[in-house]
Every structure is written in C-alpha cells, then in structure tokens.
Amino acid sequence: MTKVYRILSLWDVHVPEVDPWAFKAVLDFAKDNQPDHVVLGGDFLELSSCSQHGGDPDPLALVDEVNAGIAALEKLRAAAPKAKFTYLEGNHETRLKRIIANSLPTLHGALRVPDLLCLDEFECEWVPYRHLWRPKLPGGKMGKLYYTHGEWTTMYHAAKHLNAYGVSVRYGHTHKPQVYTRGYGNGRVCIAIGSGCLRTLSPDWIGPNAGWLHGFGWDEFMPDGDFTADNIVMVNQKFAWKGKVYGKTR
Numbered sequence: 377m378t379k380v381y382r383i384l385s386l387w388d389v390h391v392p393e394v395d396p397w398a399f400k401a402v403l404d405f406a407k408d409n410q411p412d413h414v415v416l417g418g419d420f421l422e423l424s425s426c427s428q429h430g431g432d433p434d435p436l437a438l439v440d441e442v443n444a445g446i447a448a449l450e451k452l453r454a455a456a457p458k459a460k461f462t463y464l465e466g467n468h469e470t471r472l473k474r475i476i477a478n479s480l481p482t483l484h485g486a487l488r489v490p491d492l493l494c495l496d497e498f499e500c501e502w503v504p505y506r507h508l509w510r511p512k513l514p515g516g517k518m519g520k521l522y523y524t525h526g527e528w529t530t531m532y533h534a535a536k537h538l539n540a541y542g543v544s545v546r547y548g549h550t551h552k553p554q555v556y557t558r559g560y561g562n563g564r565v566c567i568a569i570g571s572g573c574l575r576t577l578s579p580d581w582i583g584p585n586a587g588w589l590h591g592f593g594w595d596e597f598m599p600d601g602d603f604t605a606d607n608i609v610m611v612n613q614k615f616a617w618k619g620k621v622y623g624k625t626r
Contacts, residue, residue, distance in 0.1 A: 380596040381513050381514060381596070381597040382413070382594070382597075383412065383511060383593070383595045383596075383597070384402075384406055384415070384456070384459075384592065384593070385416075385571065385592060385594075386402060386414070386415070386417060386574055387418070387419070387525075387547075387548030387549075387571040387572065387573055387591075387592065387593070388417070388418070388419045388548045388549065388551055388573035388575055389416070389420045389448065389574045389575060390419055390420075390422040390468065390573070390574075390576075391445045391448045392422065392436065392441060392444035392445075393422050393575050395575060395576050395577070395590060397614075397623050398574045398590040399574050400623070402574065403451055405592075406452070406456045407455045408620070409617075410458065411456055411459050412460065413459055413462065414459045415461075415462045415463075416463045416464065417466070417523060418464045418465060418467070418468070418524075418525030418548060418549070419466035419468040419469070419525065419548065420445065420448075421441055421442075421445050421493075422575075423438075423441060423468050423469065424436060425437055425438040425440075425441055426471035426472045426474075426475045427475075428478070438472075438492075442492045442493060446493055449493065449500075453498055460499075460501075461499060461500035461501065462500065462501040462509065462523075463495060463500050463502050463503065464523060464525050465489070465504050465505040465525065466525040466548070467549070469505065472489055490502040505525065506524065506527070508523070508524050508541065508543070509522065510522045510523065511597065514599075517600060517601045520597075520601040520602055521603045522543050523545070523546050523547070524547050525548055526547030526549030526550060528540070528550075529549065532556070534554040534556035534568040534570050535556040538558060538567070544566050544567045544568070544603075545568050546568075546569040546571060546593050547570055548571050548573065549570075550570050551573040551587075551588035551589065552570060552572070552588060552589060553570055553571060553591050554569075554570040555567065555568070555607060556568045567605065569605055571593050572588075572591020572592065572608075573589070573590060574590060574592065575588075577589075589609055589610070590610035590613060591608050593605065593607060594608060
C-alpha cells in the first residue's frame with residue numbers, strides 16, 4: 377500500500393476566544409488519526425491586547441493571551457506527539473508588530489510572536505504573513521497544495537483566491553468554508569479551499585449573523601505531490617468521521 381502524508385490544518389482558532397467544544401473535537405480527531413504534520417493556519421491568537429481597532433472595553437493583557445496560546449499548543453503537541461508543526465502568521469499575529477511600529481518603535485524585533493509562544497520548544501516552523509507554504513514530502517517531492525492564511529472575504533472568496541494565486545491553495549481568514557475548482561483536459565486540477573474556524577462564532581462585536589462555521593482541513597498527499605483534500609465542517613460543534621462522532625454529543 378502506498379503511504380500518504382497526512383496534514384491536519386487548523387484555522388482561525390483565535391485563542392483565548394477558541395470554542396472549547398470545537399477545539400476538543402479536533403484534539404480528539406488528532407489523537408485518533410495521528411497526522412504527519414499539523415499546520416496552524418494563522419490567527420491562532422486573537423491578540424486583542426494589541427488591537428488598534430478598539431471595541432473591547434476590558435481586553436486581556438498580552439501575557440494572558442500568550443499563556444493561553446502556549447497551553448493550546450501543549451494540548452496539540454500532546455495529541456499529535458510525532459507530527460511536524462508549521463505556524464502560518466495571520467493578520468491577527470501582525471497586530472503585535474503593528475502596535476510596536478506605531479507606538480513603541482524602539483521595541484522592534486524585541487517582542488515577536490514566535491519567541492513569546494516558544495515555538496522552538498514545540499519544534500514549530502514559523503512562516504511569515506502572506507507567504508505561500510507547501511510541504512516537502514518524505515520522498516523529496518513538494519506537495520501540490522499550498523497553504524496561506526488568506527486575503528479576501530468576498531462572497532466568492534474561493535474563486536478569488538484561486539484566480540489570484542493560480543495554484544491549488546488552502547486558506548482561512550473568512551471563517552466561511554468554501555471550495556472552488558478548475559479542471560483541465562489533461563487531468564490537472566486546481567482547487568481553492570476556504571476552511572472554517574475554531575473560534576467562538578458570535579462575539580459581541582459582530583453578533584449571531586456573521587455566517588461563520590466551525591471546521592478544519594485534512595489533506596492526504598500522494599508520493600508524487602498530488603493530494604486529496606477534505607474540508608470538515610462542524611454542525612452544532614460536532615462532526616462524524618469514519619463512523620465516530622467528535623465534539624459536542626450532548
């Protein structure tokens with residue numbers, strides 16, 4: 377049997393505003409399926425402490441948000457102890473750099489999200505914001521699906537991402553799962569996959585009608601780099617996979 381390389385991707389967790397049931401469902405899924413690689417697709421941290429948008433009358437301190445992020449990383453590492461980890465910087469992670477640049481430029485380079493989260497201790501690769509990343513497979517080939525945090529939140533955001541990048545890409549940012557495909561006569565396929573989020577769905581500042589959905593990605597790469605992509609969408613904080621229900625079952 378040909379071995380595939382399996383990637384679990386989590387998008388827009390927004391710790392500490394993570395939905396506990398959705399996050400636990402993914403942890404349990406990881407324990408059962410043991411991915412080869414875990415991709416944190418950006419906005420893993422909320423960083424309301426660094427927001428310049430306002431709206432939160434009592435934001436957490438930076439140290440509290442960082443500690444919550446480390447605790448979430450520890451749970452992920454315990455769930456998938458043998459997996460490689462990659463962290464794609466999202467726009468929320470850039471809040472720290474932006475507030476330092478605007479208010480405390482003398483601290484530039486002294487406070488960095490990878491250092492605060494101790495990513496080296498988690499053996500977690502850091503990928504800067506807006507970069508396209510793809511996995512190097514065990515045989516040396518590169519996977520033909522790219523990963524990035526995402527840019528556009530238009531109604532047809534999957535088509536927009538595919539047209540802009542011109543390659544198969546999985547992304548987050550929108551919190552609204554969506555898929556767009558383009559086939560070619562030679563059998564080649566390009567696909568853009570917008571993934572769901574793992575944060576709470578109805579924060580006070582946006583209300584209950586944002587249209588956000590919980591979900592995550594599960595991609596299996598063949599040795600030549602081709603892949604099969606599953607976009608898991610949760611319903612009422614749960615989903616089923618291979619006959620088992622994960623998440624809020626009561």
